[in-house]
Amino acid sequence: MQLISDLFPFLNGLVQEGNYVTIVLIVLFTIVINLKNIFNFVNEFKKNRLSNIESALSDDRLPSNMKYQLTSELSIEYFSLIYGVRLSTPMINAILLLNERIKQRVAFRHLIIISKLTPNIRGIEHDSYRVKLDKFDYIPLIYNALLGIAILSLGLLIFILCLISSFQETHFSIVLLSxxxxxxxxxxxxxxxxxxxxxxxxxxxxxxxKSNN
Known part of the structure; x- marks a missing residue:
């Protein structure tokens, strides 16, 4: 509580000084810090949906075709809850098949990462299958990589310059920005x-x- 009471005068001082950039950065950092709580809320929603599906499946009055659909939905929801990514049933089956082939060499998380990009799974039943993305799928990857390097480098540069220069209270917003x-x-x-x-x-x-040939 003491921290909260001390925070309001601090924010009030920033407003009076017109230091709105620092205020925005503090708000953004607060959101990032509380992302775990946001994810927990989403997970609770998923768990409630799982409970509803399981309750429906236990109802004998439910038609068989509806039970088949809900069973598929149940697999999707469990996968989403555990691995944090919602995939279609064919994509889940493809990921599990690839895992059987390479689980001794590659961690399952790499399959989860590429599954978010929905790669082409045509011909996955053959040993010659390789993960390929459409040309347009590479655009955001290249963009994120180049922009990430540029922004990270800029942040490091600003932070180092702040450390080299004489550290004063006026540098707080710049350090926070870096x-x-x-x-x-x-x-x-x-x-x-x-x-x-x-x-x-x-x-x-x-x-x-090669091992199968």
Missing amino acids: MFFMLVGVLLLREARAFLSIHYINDALNLYQ
Whole structure:
């Protein structure tokens, strides 16, 4: 409570000084810090939906075709709740099939990463299958990678300059801005990690195919 009571005069001082950039950055950092609570709320919603589906499946009056559909929905919801990504039934089956082929060489999280990009799964029943994306799917990956490197570098540069210069209270907003840039840069690079995942998966598939020949 003491922290909260001390925070309001601090924010009031920023408003009076017209330091709105610092206020915006504090709000953004607060949102980032509380992302876990937001995700927990979403997970609770998913759990409630799972409960509703399971209750419906236990009802003997439900038609068989409806039960088949709800069983498929149940698998999708469980997968989404556990791995944090909602996929179609064919994509889930494709990911599980690839995992059987490469689970000894590549972590399952790499399959989850590439599944978000909905790669073409045509011909996945053959050992010659390799993960490929459409040309347009590479555009956001390249964009996120280049922009992430640029923003992260800018944030590091600003932070280093603040450390080199004489540190005063007036530098607070600049340090906060540099930390925000670094955070955004890391998040953008994280979104571009599919490049590495595709490389690891396809290398493992090459070894799998050679071992079966």
